[in-house]
Amino acid sequence: MTIGTLVFGVAFIVALGSAIAMLFARNAVHVALFLVAAQVALALTFLLQGAFFVAAVQIIIYAGAIMVLFLFVVMLLGVDRSEALVEPLPFQRPLALGLGALLAAGILYLAVAGIDAASTITGDGSGALLALNRDPGNVLALARVLFSRYLLPFEATSALLVAAIVGVMVLARRVGSISAVAPRISPAEEREVA
Amino acid sequence: MTEVAPSYFLVLAALLFSIGVVGALTRRNAIVIFMFIELMLNAVNLVFVTFSRMWGNLDGQVLVFFVLVVAAAEAVVGLAIILLITRRRESANVDDAHLLRW
Amino acid sequence: MREAGLAPFIVGLPLLGAVVLLVFGRRIGRASGLIASGAIGLAFVLGVITFARLLGLPAEEREATQRVFDFITVGDFSTGVSLLVDQLSVVMVLVVTGVGTLIHIYSISYMAGDPRYSRFFGYLNLFAAFMLLLVLGDNLLLLYVGWEGVGLCSYLLIGFWFERPIAATAAKKAFLVNRVGDFAFMIGIFVLFVSLGTLDLLAINANAAAMGAGLSTAAGLLLFLGATGKSAQIPLYVWLPDAMEGPTPVSALIHAATMVTAGVYMVARLSPVFEASGGAALTVVGYVGALTALWAALMASAEYDIKRVLAYSTISQLGYMFLALGVGAYSAAIFHLVTHAFFKALMFLGAGAIMHVLGGEVDMRRMSGLRRAMPIVAYTFAAGVLAISGIIPFAGFFSKDAILASAWIEGNFLLWGIGTVTALLTAFYMARLYIRVFEGRLETPEGTHAHDAPALMAAALIPLGVLSVIGGVINLPGLVTLEHFLEPALGESEVPTGVLTFLLPGLALVAGAAGLFIGRRLYMGEGAEARRARLVAAGGPLVEAARNKFYVDRIYAATIVAPGRALASFCADVLDGRGIEGVVNGTATFIGRSSQSLRHLQTGYVRTYGVTFLFGVVLVFGFLLTRVVLA
Numbered sequence: 067m068t069i070g071t072l073v074f075g076v077a078f079i080v081a082l083g084s085a086i087a088m089l090f091a092r093n094a095v096h097v098a099l100f101l102v103a104a105q106v107a108l109a110l111t112f113l114l115q116g117a118f119f120v121a122a123v124q125i126i127i128y129a130g131a132i133m134v135l136f137l138f139v140v141m142l143l144g145v146d147r148s149e150a151l152v153e154p155l156p157f158q159r160p161l162a163l164g165l166g167a168l169l170a171a172g173i174l175y176l177a178v179a180g181i182d183a184a185s186t187i188t189g190d191g192s193g194a195l196l197a198l199n200r201d202p203g204n205v206l207a208l209a210r211v212l213f214s215r216y217l218l219p220f221e222a223t224s225a226l227l228v229a230a231i232v233g234v235m236v237l238a239r240r241v242g243s244i245s246a247v248a249p250r251i252s253p254a255e256e257r258e259v260a
Numbered sequence: 261m262t263e264v265a266p267s268y269f270l271v272l273a274a275l276l277f278s279i280g281v282v283g284a285l286t287r288r289n290a291i292v293i294f295m296f297i298e299l300m301l302n303a304v305n306l307v308f309v310t311f312s313r314m315w316g317n318l319d320g321q322v323l324v325f326f327v328l329v330v331a332a333a334e335a336v337v338g339l340a341i342i343l344l345i346t347r348r349r350e351s352a353n354v355d356d357a358h359l360l361r362w
Numbered sequence: 363m364r365e366a367g368l369a370p371f372i373v374g375l376p377l378l379g380a381v382v383l384l385v386f387g388r389r390i391g392r393a394s395g396l397i398a399s400g401a402i403g404l405a406f407v408l409g410v411i412t413f414a415r416l417l418g419l420p421a422e423e424r425e426a427t428q429r430v431f432d433f434i435t436v437g438d439f440s441t442g443v444s445l446l447v448d449q450l451s452v453v454m455v456l457v458v459t460g461v462g463t464l465i466h467i468y469s470i471s472y473m474a475g476d477p478r479y480s481r482f483f484g485y486l487n488l489f490a491a492f493m494l495l496l497v498l499g500d501n502l503l504l505l506y507v508g509w510e511g512v513g514l515c516s517y518l519l520i521g522f523w524f525e526r527p528i529a530a531t532a533a534k535k536a537f538l539v540n541r542v543g544d545f546a547f548m549i550g551i552f553v554l555f556v557s558l559g560t561l562d563l564l565a566i567n568a569n570a571a572a573m574g575a576g577l578s579t580a581a582g583l584l585l586f587l588g589a590t591g592k593s594a595q596i597p598l599y600v601w602l603p604d605a606m607e608g609p610t611p612v613s614a615l616i617h618a619a620t621m622v623t624a625g626v627y628m629v630a631r632l633s634p635v636f637e638a639s640g641g642a643a644l645t646v647v648g649y650v651g652a653l654t655a656l657w658a659a660l661m662a663s664a665e666y667d668i669k670r671v672l673a674y675s676t677i678s679q680l681g682y683m684f685l686a687l688g689v690g691a692y693s694a695a696i697f698h699l700v701t702h703a704f705f706k707a708l709m710f711l712g713a714g715a716i717m718h719v720l721g722g723e724v725d726m727r728r729m730s731g732l733r734r735a736m737p738i739v740a741y742t743f744a745a746g747v748l749a750i751s752g753i754i755p756f757a758g759f760f761s762k763d764a765i766l767a768s769a770w771i772e773g774n775f776l777l778w779g780i781g782t783v784t785a786l787l788t789a790f791y792m793a794r795l796y797i798r799v800f801e802g803r804l805e806t807p808e809g810t811h812a813h814d815a816p817a818l819m820a821a822a823l824i825p826l827g828v829l830s831v832i833g834g835v836i837n838l839p840g841l842v843t844l845e846h847f848l849e850p851a852l853g854e855s856e857v858p859t860g861v862l863t864f865l866l867p868g869l870a871l872v873a874g875a876a877g878l879f880i881g882r883r884l885y886m887g888e889g890a891e892a893r894r895a896r897l898v899a900a901g902g903p904l905v906e907a908a909r910n911k912f913y914v915d916r917i918y919a920a921t922i923v924a925p926g927r928a929l930a931s932f933c934a935d936v937l938d939g940r941g942i943e944g945v946v947n948g949t950a951t952f953i954g955r956s957s958q959s960l961r962h963l964q965t966g967y968v969r970t971y972g973v974t975f976l977f978g979v980v981l982v983f984g985f986l987l988t989r990v991v992l993a
Contacts, residue, residue, distance in 0.1 A: 101299060115310060136291065166278045166281045169277075170275060230333035237341060
């Protein structure tokens with residue numbers, strides 16, 4: 067058993083455990099914290115597979131920025147609210163569990179049985195990836211791919227982000243501030259409307 | 261590079277994804293549902309990284325960035341919507357918003 | 363084959379006039395009458411030029427077609443808008459444009475003040491264009507286009523005063539009755555096309571003998587049924603008397619001089635087809651014509667409406683023409699067609715002048731002695747009466763005599779007999795009409811003041827009156843100019859010889875004179891009333907039946923219209939109302955009911971949708987997976 071296997075085992079257990087714990091945590095803050103744990107564990111698996119930069123981004127942006135945003139909203143809406151355990155919709159839980167299990171079974175089958183078939187096509191790319199990480203370095207190699215072959219999608223994501231920012235600003239404005247901008251209705255018109 | 265076979269990572273991803281699905285469908289708090297969706301996206305990221313390793317190139321890792329961007333945008337807009345709903349209905353429970361029906 | 367020269371313009375001018383008037387008529391206003399008259403007048407001039415050019419050619423070269431443009435080309439079949447100028451069509455063109463021009467001029471005065479003045483002239487020009495297309499078209503398709511076109515114009519013009527329900531009904535009746543004939547005509551065209559493979563008139567005539575007796579009889583009878591519709595013969599004549607609801611110039615132009623003669627023209631044009639049947643089709647044509655002549659003359663004798671008398675008279679005279687066609691005297695039929703166009707148009711226009719000054723009055727019992735008030739109308743009308751009665755030397759004498767003589771020569775004495783009796787009846791009812799209206803003490807309906815026809819009306823009446831007097835010149839016995847002219851197109855016809863040369867015309871003249879004399883005895887002078895009463899008593903049921911138009915309209919109503927209506931209401935109420943609507947409404951109700959229960963699937967819970975979505979994902983995923991595994 068090498069150190070890599072050991073690290074994977076730990077990451078595996080932490081990620082899966084946190085995910086399951088998310089299912090049962092009643093408090094939203096706890097759910098968020100378990101998610102952070104799972105994401106950190108996932109960052110470990112990224113590291114194990116030579117994706118150093120992605121792992122760093124995973125921790126900084128996902129586990130850091132996005133989760134802070136989540137926690138912020140949770141706090142804004144009130145921490146003390148916790149969900150009731152009673153499921154109001156009939157069949158929702160058994161259906162979700164059953165179908166989820168079926169889905170998992172399908173993907174697992176693919177992951178275990180199909181991956182061998184896939185390996186015959188791809189071969190083991192570990193060596194090539196190691197070489198890339200060593201020679202130009204992970205970040206540099208990544209940047210070269212991102213800014214050459216994926217330049218157009220990259221630019222497109224910038225448009226997506228701008229749209230998201232504008233959308234959020236429109237959505238989050240207080241109703242009062244909207245009416246302040248909207249044309250005022252004269253008293254006569256108001257009576258007419260009434 | 262680890263000697264752990266790619267299948268193991270994929271198995272982890274499959275399990276996390278399925279847990280995400282079940283959680284998104286069974287929980288009622290909108291924010292929590294969102295977190296499960298983030299979990300599913302993370303599982304997908306893991307798959308991309310694993311495939312990147314199998315092919316021996318960096319395309320999979322680049323795709324992780326795109327998933328990340330989309331997830332960020334989606335989280336921001338989604339949270340804003342949740343915020344609005346909560347402001348109006350005093351609840352983040354998705355079951356409370358079921359007016360649009362027969 | 364030479365080009366037909368001016369023919370396209372003869373058709374084109376009235377068509378152009380119609381388009382201009384129907385599109386810009388409202389803006390043109392008063393000038394419409396002049397434009398329309400000018401268009402057809404110019405067409406007449408072109409017709410005369412064409413005629414003169416034909417005369418300048420040797421007889422066997424007087425035939426030319428001109429393709430204006432291709433109309434339909436399917437595979438190796440091709441038919442085009444091409445016009446045929448020969449002796450027959452040029453005669454028809456002259457009649458249509460000549461009489462048409464006079465009637466257009468007459469209408470300027472007659473229709474003055476009508477709110478749809480320019481539309482009337484647009485229709486008239488359109489009619490002229492279609493009629494000219496009918497007579498000039500060199501193939502059956504074009505002839506049919508013209509045939510339907512004049513039917514349409516007839517419908518539009520009968521119902522020109524559509525505010526009056528009776529006019530609208532009459533227009534509808536004319537259209538529907540014609541439809542029966544047109545359908546048969548169309549099938550006849552199909553028969554000819556299937557058996558000969560061409561629609562070209564000259565080609566059909568050249569190959570008609572090859573069709574065989576059976577097919578040509580069928581084709582001939584179907585074509586003739588079409589002719590009975592357009593030319594108002596038994597059994598489809600019922601629309602023509604009702605068509606008198608239209609403006610009187612329309613009655614003169616369409617329902618006396620031109621359109622109703624289309625059937626005569628068509629049969630004459632396709633005479634080889636009729637002859638190919640070995641006489642069967644021609645016999646039917648002859649007897650139907652003779653019967654119609656007699657039948658309509660009887661009804662005319664009992665009618666009080668002056669326009670309807672003229673309508674029945676038209677039917678009767680058209681019967682004469684078909685009688686002539688039936689005995690193979692095609693040029694005699696065309697001759698009578700020409701003279702009839704003169705004197706019948708004349709009498710219609712005269713009747714129109716009377717109506718014009720008497721406030722639309724048509725009942726001859728309410729008028730008398732008009733000769734004193736309107737001498738021009740009276741004397742021209744008298745010329746028409748003498749012409750139709752067959753009095754020498756008026757135009758009708760020669761044409762009617764030619765027909766009767768042909769029947770005799772053909773050895774068909776029955777037809778000759780019917781024709782002669784009809785000639786007597788014709789003279790009688792015309793004398794009755796004339797004496798009642800124009801002779802005796804001057805009487806007019808209250809509130810009207812009789813005065814003579816206005817200048818423009820007189821301008822149409824006088825030339826027609828002159829033509830009624832001298833129209834026979836074109837085919838004087840011994841000279842037989844028209845027949846010689848038509849011979850290359852219609853074939854030779856026999857001329858009486860020896861003692862018959864004088865005996866047959868003499869008999870016809872005696873019949874006509876006797877009719878006039880009987881009319882005078884019954885309607886003029888001392889004791890006329892008493893003699894009339896005795897005749898009615900003697901005639902008994904015949905007079906009664908004739909007054910009721912022999913109940914034909916009622917019989918048609920009971921046997922054809924009523925079952926048709928029953929079938930229509932069955933289709934509308936039961937078949938459509940319950941059957942089709944039941945299926946439609948049933949489908950709607952079924953969908954509605956099932957949707958009522960299905961809509962509950964839409965709970966509004968986003969998580970329910972999520973599970974449904976997941977179900978779909980699992981399903982598709984599973985499907986793909988099984989394909990992978992099985993592969």
